[in-house]
Amino acid sequence: MNTKYIDLIDQSFYFPQEEFNLKGNTLTFHDIDLMKLVEQYGGPLKFTYLPKISENINRAKQWFANAIEKNQYQGNYNYCYCTKSSHFNHVLNEVLKNDVHIETSSAFDIDIVEKLKAKGKITNDTYVICNGFKREQYVQNIARLINEGHNNCIPIIDNYEELELLSESIDGKYQIGIRIASEEEPKFEFYTSRLGIGYKNIVPFYNRQVKDNEQVELKMLHFFINTGIRDTAYYWNELLKCLKAYIRLKKECPSLDSLNIGGGFPIKNSLAFEYDYQYMIDEIINQINIACAEAKVPVPNIFTEFGSFTVGESGGAIYEVLYQKQQNDREKWNMINSSFITTLPDTWAINKRFVMLAVNRWNEEYERVLLGGLTCDSDDYYNSEQHMNAIYLPKYKKDKPLYIGFFNTGAYQETIGGFGGLQHCLIPQPKHILIDKNEDGELVTTLFSEQQKSEDLLKILGYNNS
Incomplete structure (x- = not known):
């Protein structure tokens, strides 16, 4: 019986895909080992994979060149x-x-x-x-x-x-x-x-x-x-x-x-x-x-x-599932260590869906869940995928941390979310990582911004002003 998360993904889609693959039990995105990223920087985090921007620009330029030649x-x-x-x-x-x-x-x-x-x-x-x-x-x-x-x-x-x-x-x-x-x-x-x-x-x-x-x-x-x-x-x-x-x-x-x-x-x-x-x-x-x-x-x-085509597919966000709340016979709420309203505002404002996948534990059994953010707002949730009316993830286990990734989030989310400013319920904005390639084609990561601290928000609010 196919009960593992990898079985679910494999029978639902063509997998692996151009940007997504597995390295053992964990997910890679454009050959980025996402668990290594988490181990190095901690979570929650957002990242920008810069080479994808140039790739999409040049794909579009080539498509237009082809069409111009074809149609004279x-x-x-x-x-x-x-x-x-x-x-x-x-x-x-x-x-x-x-x-x-x-x-x-x-x-x-x-x-x-x-x-x-x-x-x-x-x-x-x-x-x-x-x-x-x-x-x-x-x-x-x-x-x-x-x-x-x-x-x-x-x-x-x-x-x-x-x-x-x-x-x-x-x-x-x-x-x-x-x-x-x-x-x-x-x-x-x-x-x-x-x-x-x-x-x-x-x-x-x-x-x-x-x-x-x-x-x-x-x-x-x-x-x-x-x-x-x-x-x-x-x-x-x-x-x-x-x-x-x-x-x-x-x-x-x-x-x-x-x-x-x-x-x-x-x-x-x-x-x-x-x-x-x-x-x-x-x-x-x-x-x-x-x-x-x-x-x-x-x-x-x-x-x-x-705009979105240029930069959207370069971005991603990784969260940890902190806790699971069994609210009734049918609803299991996986609570993430951040907020959808503040870090992916389009999921809340216009019900936008992004590619969402487990980052680790792909070879374990899955369950149907709902995803909830940390704010006290009832709208801070993510409850379905673009391709199905539910979310399935590896089963929550308190002693085995589960990380999830949202991908192709690189357009608008920072400006709509108010990067560097106040966040709903004062949930801090996650750290942001830039990922590039050096001359040898090796991946290089740089910390662009730290996770917000209490003093950052207190200063904006006027509490730390002299």
């Missing part, structure tokens, strides 16, 4: 990283090793760009695509960047007032994009995105505010879908509407030469995850080719903005 596409491709997914210096350093560009969302992003320029990580040839609703500080920072010679900084116009605000602060000519206010998915609470300018209003806006403005050159149309790039009728319908808008605008505006298909690729959230990235890119390029050929307009250069 005449435009260029530019990969942009959305800094909002993870602003950390170690992430941007890894991203910028790969000849890519940057998409920003707010005023302080520009300060980061300037720091990176000072270090030689970004040059004036790097596109800086400035998205988001722009108020005074953001406008001033964009203007400063352009006025200092960064002509490839392209603010994306989100509302009717931004163009005037930018023109008042920018010296000389500059390029812009216009964001389309796409229609939301039918099941969404709202009909139209709050961001951008409506399809029907884009050409009138161009004719009214841009066409005769000698200071401004329209270069880009920006198309963003909140659900990401997925093979659904909704996505293809919105892309078709976007292409119609691009063609109408291109016929009015010769300088328009770029289409930004924002909205990222999905990342692996289960061992059963399947997604044909190459097919989707082939089809997008093919659709653009067909639409432009029929309208007799040149195809645009393509920009993408990948």
